[in-house]
Amino acid sequence: MSDPTKNTEARPWIVIGSLLFIAFAILMAVLEQFNMTSDSIPNDLKKEKSQAPPIVIHNTNTNEASNFAKFFALLGSKRIVDMSHSFDETTIYWPTDKPFRWEKNRWGPNANGYWYASANYAASEHGGTHLDSPIHFAEGGNTTDQIDLERLVGEALVVDIREKCNTNPDYLLTVKDLKDWEQTNGLIDPGAILVIRTGWSIHWPNKKAYLGTDQPGDVANLHFPGIGPDAASFLVTERKLEGVLIDTPSLDYGQSKDFKTHRILNGANIYGIENLANAEQLPIRGAAIIALPMKIKGGTGGPVRVMSILPEPIKGN
Secondary structure, three states: OOOHHHOOOOOHHHHHHHHHHHHHHHHHHHHHHOOOOOOOOOHHHHHHOOOOOOOOOOOOOHHHHHHHHHHHHHHOHHHEEEOOOOOOOOOOEOOOOOOOEEEEEEEEEOOOOOEEEEEEEEOOOOEOOEEEOHHHOOOOOOOHHHOOHHHHEEEEEEEEOHHHHHHOOOOEEOHHHHHHHHHHHOOOOOOEEEEEEOOHHHHOOOHHHHHOOOOOOOOOOOOOOEEOHHHHHHHHHOOOEEEEEEOOOOOOOOOOOOOHHHHHHHHOOOEEEEOOOOHHHOOOOOEEEEEEEOOOOOOOEEEEEEEEEOOOOOOOO
């Protein structure tokens, strides 16, 4: 944002209107994904606001759009989970990449006597909670700006391997893990967003514990769980996903030398999201994921704000 003292002709209502339109479009996609008609709205939500008017999603006249907005507002913060780590001086990046940099540019009363704050930042595309675009490891794959928004919104299917990762920091998700999950929870649906929950985010932002090393440039001593190439191939050939999210620094495990899992998933035009936060708050099925990366034209990835909308209130709220 430029200094407002130099932009007296700005029209803030245009910006506000654009943001509201974008937010509305995303919310429509979420409810359509789950077919949230009056019959599928959770009973506890109906009880919370029984006076809320009915919703007709397929028609967007003024009254019905207002009803839709009111319905979504009923979800409230007690059903929304922030799944991104903040970006600051502690943010973890790959040992060969530069750290996140943020500095104040202007901070305080300006010449006209009112408060004005602005700062500069710089960062690698691949650090903190971030997106791996398919082009990251696949020539001709989608760049960040080419990934359709509807692919970044969907049901989260959570495969929990925390117990195995607790005893083996180099654990790799296997095909057996996936098939065992399906035996209990049903097949992995086409178009789903798969969340691999290793529990590794408990170490954030301790680099030594999270990466296995805190030495700049040290890639030989990386230790953290990941997704096995066989499991990645199974997901590509037997299941049709939109994206894979994981709460570790990489889709591949720390000791990988060839990044085969990246190559398999990105080669199928499947994106990844790494360094996920708060995955432990998601149910195995039923939550919605919205993942919005910085729209870098031609980007191989970028910082991403991930949120999950739960079907039930967060425990304790």
